Amino acid sequence: MSENNVRLFQGNEACSFGALAAGVNFFGGYPITPSTEIAEILARELPKRGGHFIQMEDEIGSIAAVIGASVAGAKAMTATSGPGFSLMQENLGYAFMIEAPCVVVNVQRGGPSTGLPTKVAQADTMQAKWGSHGDYNPIVLTASSVEDAYYKTIRAVNLSEKYRNPVILLLDEVLGHMREKIHIPEEDEIKIVNRLKPTVPPEWYQPFEITPTHISPMAGYGEGYRFHMTGLTHDPWGFPTAKSSEIKEKMDKLMLKISQNVDDISTYKEEFIEDSHIIVIAYGITARVAQQAVRIARHKRFKVGLFQPETLWPFPDKGLKKALENANLAIVAELNQGQMIREVQRLAPKKTKIVGAFRYDGELITPDEIVNKIKEAN
Amino acid sequence: MAEENQIQKVEPAEDGEEKAKKEKPKNPNPIVIFRRWCKACGICINLCPKDVFDADEDGYPVVARPFECTQCSICWLHCPDFAIKSTEK
Amino acid sequence: MAVASTVVYEYLRGKKKFPHVWCPGCGIGIIMGALLRAMADLEIKKGDVAMISGIGCTGRMPVYCDFHTLHTTHGRAIAFATGIKLSKPDLKVVAIVGDGDGLAIGGNHFIHAARRNIDITTILVNNKIYGMTGGQYSPTTPTGKFATTAPYGNLEHPFDAYLLAKGAGANFFARSSVYHATQLQVLIKKALLKKGFSVVEAMSNCHTLYGRLNKEGSAVQMINWFKDHAVNVNIAKKKTPEELEDKFITGVLWEDNRPEYSEQYEALIDRLGGRKKEEKPEAEVVKQ
Numbered sequence: 090m091s092e093n094n095v096r097l098f099q100g101n102e103a104c105s106f107g108a109l110a111a112g113v114n115f116f117g118g119y120p121i122t123p124s125t126e127i128a129e130i131l132a133r134e135l136p137k138r139g140g141h142f143i144q145m146e147d148e149i150g151s152i153a154a155v156i157g158a159s160v161a162g163a164k165a166m167t168a169t170s171g172p173g174f175s176l177m178q179e180n181l182g183y184a185f186m187i188e189a190p191c192v193v194v195n196v197q198r199g200g201p202s203t204g205l206p207t208k209v210a211q212a213d214t215m216q217a218k219w220g221s222h223g224d225y226n227p228i229v230l231t232a233s234s235v236e237d238a239y240y241k242t243i244r245a246v247n248l249s250e251k252y253r254n255p256v257i258l259l260l261d262e263v264l265g266h267m268r269e270k271i272h273i274p275e276e277d278e279i280k281i282v283n284r285l286k287p288t289v290p291p292e293w294y295q296p297f298e299i300t301p302t303h304i305s306p307m308a309g310y311g312e313g314y315r316f317h318m319t320g321l322t323h324d325p326w327g328f329p330t331a332k333s334s335e336i337k338e339k340m341d342k343l344m345l346k347i348s349q350n351v352d353d354i355s356t357y358k359e360e361f362i363e364d365s366h367i368i369v370i371a372y373g374i375t376a377r378v379a380q381q382a383v384r385i386a387r388h389k390r391f392k393v394g395l396f397q398p399e400t401l402w403p404f405p406d407k408g409l410k411k412a413l414e415n416a417n418l419a420i421v422a423e424l425n426q427g428q429m430i431r432e433v434q435r436l437a438p439k440k441t442k443i444v445g446a447f448r449y450d451g452e453l454i455t456p457d458e459i460v461n462k463i464k465e466a467n
Numbered sequence: 468m469a470e471e472n473q474i475q476k477v478e479p480a481e482d483g484e485e486k487a488k489k490e491k492p493k494n495p496n497p498i499v500i501f502r503r504w505c506k507a508c509g510i511c512i513n514l515c516p517k518d519v520f521d522a523d524e525d526g527y528p529v530v531a532r533p534f535e536c537t538q539c540s541i542c543w544l545h546c547p548d549f550a551i552k553s554t555e556k
Numbered sequence: 557m558a559v560a561s562t563v564v565y566e567y568l569r570g571k572k573k574f575p576h577v578w579c580p581g582c583g584i585g586i587i588m589g590a591l592l593r594a595m596a597d598l599e600i601k602k603g604d605v606a607m608i609s610g611i612g613c614t615g616r617m618p619v620y621c622d623f624h625t626l627h628t629t630h631g632r633a634i635a636f637a638t639g640i641k642l643s644k645p646d647l648k649v650v651a652i653v654g655d656g657d658g659l660a661i662g663g664n665h666f667i668h669a670a671r672r673n674i675d676i677t678t679i680l681v682n683n684k685i686y687g688m689t690g691g692q693y694s695p696t697t698p699t700g701k702f703a704t705t706a707p708y709g710n711l712e713h714p715f716d717a718y719l720l721a722k723g724a725g726a727n728f729f730a731r732s733s734v735y736h737a738t739q740l741q742v743l744i745k746k747a748l749l750k751k752g753f754s755v756v757e758a759m760s761n762c763h764t765l766y767g768r769l770n771k772e773g774s775a776v777q778m779i780n781w782f783k784d785h786a787v788n789v790n791i792a793k794k795k796t797p798e799e800l801e802d803k804f805i806t807g808v809l810w811e812d813n814r815p816e817y818s819e820q821y822e823a824l825i826d827r828l829g830g831r832k833k834e835e836k837p838e839a840e841v842v843k844q
Contacts (some may be wrong), residue, residue: 139830141642141821150635153665157639160626161606161647163637178732183629292675310606310624317569317619319627328573328619437697452687496756506583513776543561544737545779547576547585549568553561 094273098115100238100264101126102272104194108166109238110279113192114122114140115163117154119147119173123262124208127168131348148173152180152193153270159189160318162309164246168194171213174220180436181255186299187318187327188285188305190249194242194258196265199451208451209262211373215256218402224340226347228256228354229402231373234257235269241399245284248354252346253304261424263453264374278413287314293323299338303346304365334420347403355405358397360410361387365394367463368434369446372398373420373452379422382459391463392431404432413437420444420462422454442466497555498543499534501530504550511542511551563686564589564594569622573651577616581775583734583760587681588617590758591650591738594744605648608637610662613687613762614654623650631662637676648748649675654795655682656694659717663695670724673752679744680755683762691765701768708821717757722810727752729810733759733782736806746808750814759804 098106105127108116116135118128128144135142141158141327143437145151150166158165169177173413184191197213199205217229228248232241232324240318241258249256258316296316298305305325308314321329332373347354360383362368367386371379386393396403396412409432413419419441421430429444437443446462448454498519500511507526516539521531530536544552568574576774578584595605605623608617610711611630617627624647628636637651651777653659658666658680685703686692693703693710696717700709721729728750730743738760747754761767761778772778826829 115639117639136821136825137828137830139825139832143638144619145635145638146664149632149644150638150665150668153635154639155643157608157626157636158643159639160636161624163643180629180630187626202729270590304702310640311603311647313603315603315624317621317625317627319619320629321627401668506575506580508671508775510581510779514779525625530657540561540738544589544741545586545734546589547578547582549585549589550575551561 090104090429091183094275096271096273097237097268098235098236098261098271099126099266100232101196101266103235103239104132104168104242104258104260104265107190107239107271108246108442109134109138110276111164111243111246111267112283113164113246114138115155115165116140116142116167117145117151117158117165120144121148121170123198124168124170124194125196126265130361148176151178152177152184154211154329155191156180156184156187156189158339159184159191159239160187160310162312163252164190165415166192166246168196170196170198170206171200173371174213174216178220182225183320184226184255185221186320187229187342188307189251189255190253190256190307191255192235192242192245192249193255194260197261198257199369199449204427205451207262209374209453210424210449210451211259211261211375212428212449213259214401214423214428215423220429224344226254226344227402228252229259229400230256231259231399231401232264232374233373233397235264235267236271238264239271239273239428243279246278247270248345250282250284251304252350253284253353254347258374261374288346295337296327297323297325297342303342303349324434349354349405351403352369352403354422355400355403355408356400357399357405357408359394359408359412361394362396363394366416367391367418367420367467368396368412368416369420369422369463370392370396371400371461372401372429375422375424376456378456379459382456382463385456386460386463389460391467393463398429400424401429406436409433409436412442416441418463418466419443420459420466421445422459424454425449494532496530497538498533498552499552500530501550501552502527504548506548508547510545510547514541514545516534528555536554565593565594566612567592567602567622568618578613579764580607581763582613583683583779584613584681585619585759586734586737587740587760588620588756590740591679591784592742593619593741594748597741597745598748600648600748604646605650606637606640606644607650607652608633608640609652609800610654610657611682611688612654612657614652614657614681617652624785631657631660632665633657634662634665634676634678635687638669638672638674641674641676641818642821645822650678651678653678653680654687655680655684655696656686658718659695659715663699667724668670670721670726670753670755672817673725674729675751676753677744677747678753678755680757681760682717682757682764683760685762685766686715687762687765691769700804701766703766704769707726717755718809721753721755725753725814726810727757727812727816728754728808728813729757730755730808731757731759731806732806733786734761734784735779735787739806745806750811751819752812752814
């Protein structure tokens with residue numbers, strides 16, 4: 090790694106260049122604080138690399154254009170924040186239904202509604218999972234540092250291509266605007282995943298073919314395969330169906346292609362778990378704070394460890410269960426009034442006391458606040 | 468753009484009756500109606516300037532006066548169900 | 557117009573999809589026929605066409621057409637089409653929208669695609685009502701007409717898609733009706749040839765709902781209404797507004813030659829030296 094590749098980047102910049110490194114060649118977006126820099130950078134960089142950028146008339150149009158480009162064969166992405174993310178939900182559901190790979194970056198800000206455009210929150214945790222109607226299985230990644238934002242964007246694009254599924258990357262206002270040192274890897278150091286392409290003769294091609302992995306090859310437009318896709322529940326050929334057997338098959342496919350591969354998708358980080366009976370659980374920027382809090386607390390002789398989900402959905406169930414095996418106290422730190430804590434409640438053993446360290450006033454939680462929670466609850 | 472546009476001819480299934488008619492060496496009937504696709508909307512019967520069609524008891528068109536047909540195309544251009552085919556055009 | 561009656565079958569998708577879902581006598585089938593014949597006329601290959609629709613009766617059209625087809629969410633067809641056209645500029649992109657779909661919920665996308673002047677041929681099927689949901693009034697339902705959500709007559713005012721498209725900057729706007737199937741075919745052909753955002757408004761009949769609620773009769777009667785109330789744009793110029801009171805104007809209503817968006821974008825890529833793109837080989841992992 091040469092020193093020339095060291096940059097001082099904002100989280101949003103890192104995300105943009107991560108996307109380019111991952112091969113994103115289409116971006117459809119709409120300006121919204123605090124994600125706008127991503128659109129600005131990609132508007133500048135994409136045409137230089139033969140890619141396409143478009144500023145649509147709203148977020149509904151942005152995600153629509155992104156899905157359209159993805160179906161046509163591009164690696165497509167959009168970036169937004171809370172209000173825009175809400176607007177995208179219907180078409181995001183469509184993307185899940187037609188299994189269109191795409192990446193939606195949500196640089197979270199305070200809500201509900203217009204909320205706090207320039208202040209931080211992690212209140213879209215649950216929306217990222219349940220935002221659109223119907224049963225679907227999203228992949229949601231998080232990042233906790235500027236460098237992490239770079240690599241997580243690459244991973245988001247790769248996962249979306251691999252599983253033919255939309256991937257949501259949850260950043261937040263602080264991370265998006267924070268500047269840190271970042272090492273940009275060489276091009277050949279980055280692993281790129283491309284979607285599976287069909288190899289069958291065109292007349293046999295089923296865009297939603299039932300396969301053992303539940304992942305169907307996807308042809309782009311103008312590549313010799315003509316096919317139909319619809320948001321209506323469909324058969325493997327992509328045509329609307331009302332047969333209950335085919336409906337079930339489709340719905341199972343949507344779930345299983347993700348849930349069968351949780352071990353590949355869901356990652357987490359741990360610190361000092363082995364000897365700890367107090368576990369702090371936090372993701373994203375809050376995990377950075379929690380890291381510091383854990384160090385302070387350990388200095389004060391508390392046996393504290395950190396569990397940081399890097400993939401929020403599907404939630405790293407196994408990892409957290411294991412981390413909480415010997416815990417009698419779990420502190421869940423998040424910038425909302427208690428969303429991820431539900432997952433901890435679901436997974437923690439009965440003996441574990443679960444305490445929330447929430448902050449939702451537009452500011453970051455501080456290490457001291459977490460340490461105080463540990464002191465109070467212990 | 469890939470060169471894959473081999474055009475597959477997809478033609479609607481014909482009823483046995485129409486098939487039989489077709490097999491005759493000289494078919495005076497200039498118009499074929501695919502009964503299976505037809506929904507008996509009556510558009511062809513009413514728009515035909517030469518009154519070639521009659522409705523059967525279910526309202527489906529039958530070619531009653533084939534020799535009146537001038538091949539004006541109005542019937543098949545206006546058939547919403549793609550159920551009419553001209554044998555000459 | 558030398559297209560044979562059988563040519564449409566080359567563009568239709570499989571026998572098992574027919575008969576289609578539309579009501580007996582529904583004009584959408586006629587419009588689809590005109591579109592396919594226009595394609596055949598221009599000898600457009602099936603693999604070069606992307607057909608995108610929204611939700612509603614009109615939205616079902618792509619199922620039956622053997623192109624790259626995408627049946628999207630309500631009102632968003634043009635936005636999806638924008639993404640497709642921009643990322644694959646060589647494709648002929650056709651958006652099929654209805655009056656509610658394209659002008660109410662999708663009005664914003666319609667306006668901005670026109671403003672951007674991106675090369676999408678939009679077929680606007682105007683039957684003055686929401687058909688699939690059961691006959692609610694749409695942005696083109698005339699004042700005073702009845703709909704299931706206008707049981708005392710529509711209080712709202714309809715708008716003219718022509719003025720909207722023209723005002724927003726479309727390159728082409730034409731109107732015809734299902735009675736004028738041949739004219740419709742010619743106009744669609746012109747629209748397909750025209751670079752930029754082009755719209756063909758096809759007046760269609762919804763006798764099942766609009767016709768029944770407003771006592772306008774059967775499919776045949778409604779189609780004949782179009783015959784009696786259509787005025788060609790050249791003749792309309794010589795008529796007074798009073799004479800055109802209950803008429804609709806057909807033909808090419810608007811044509812312009814503003815630069816097209818995706819072409820300009822491709823030129824931008826060239827200008828920035830962005831066109832190289834040989835695939836680089838897959839390398840090993842460093843970090844994910």
